[in-house]
Amino acid sequence: MDPSFFTRFGLFVDLEFLDSETCGRLLSEARAATSVEATVEDEGELQVDSGLRKTRIAKVDDATRTFVRERLLSLIPALEQHFDVSLEGCEKPQFLVYRQGDFFSPHRDDSDKAEDFASARTISAVVFLNEPSEEPGPEGYAGGSLSFYGLLQEDPKGEGVGLPLAGRGGALVAFPSRLVHGVSPVTQGERFTITSWFA
Secondary structure, three states: OOHHHHHHHOOEEEOOOOOHHHHHHHHHHHHHOOEEEOOEEEOOEEEOOOOOEEOEEEOOOHHHHHHHHHHHHOOHHHHHHHHOOOOOOEOOOEEEEEOOOOEEEEEOOOOOOOOOHHHHOOEEEEEEOOOEOOOOOOOOEEEOOEEEOOOOOOOOOOOOOOEEEOOOOOOEEEEEOOOOEEEOOEEEEOEEEEEEEEO
16 A cells, blocks of 8 residues: 555654655665665564564665664654654664565564663654566565554454555655564565664
């Protein structure tokens, strides 16, 4: 479904968060960067668990991460108004690479553990650097939908059917960090996104 569809459920959508030139530059850098396996949090510790999450973090340079973080920080007034919250900042953005077969099981980005680093997360944000296509070329991908759970009914564990959002290059979607969401397996090509969390 088009990202704009999700505004009716209270999500924040900016279809032109990045212009095409900036998006292309960031995509090229993420594609060329070395990468490491992404982790999940378990009992306050970070670990690789390919049964829950299989993706990689592209190690782009610090200047690029700072540039993106400043762009994200500029959204704080709009996010505060949209979600009726107070925000102080955001975490350093992660550049994620989903290759064929990669996925992220339904999960929440916040945490109930007071000592956990994720406990302060209030708003999550995803920026799409490329977009799905029925016949993906070198720049696109198939599969890899970002799906949201519990928007139509109470489903706190994400066991029901998720509503899939079709990413668009340069678009940003922000949502409460407590909202259950996941990424379906990429079936072809590579999916590139940037994620961060506001608190």
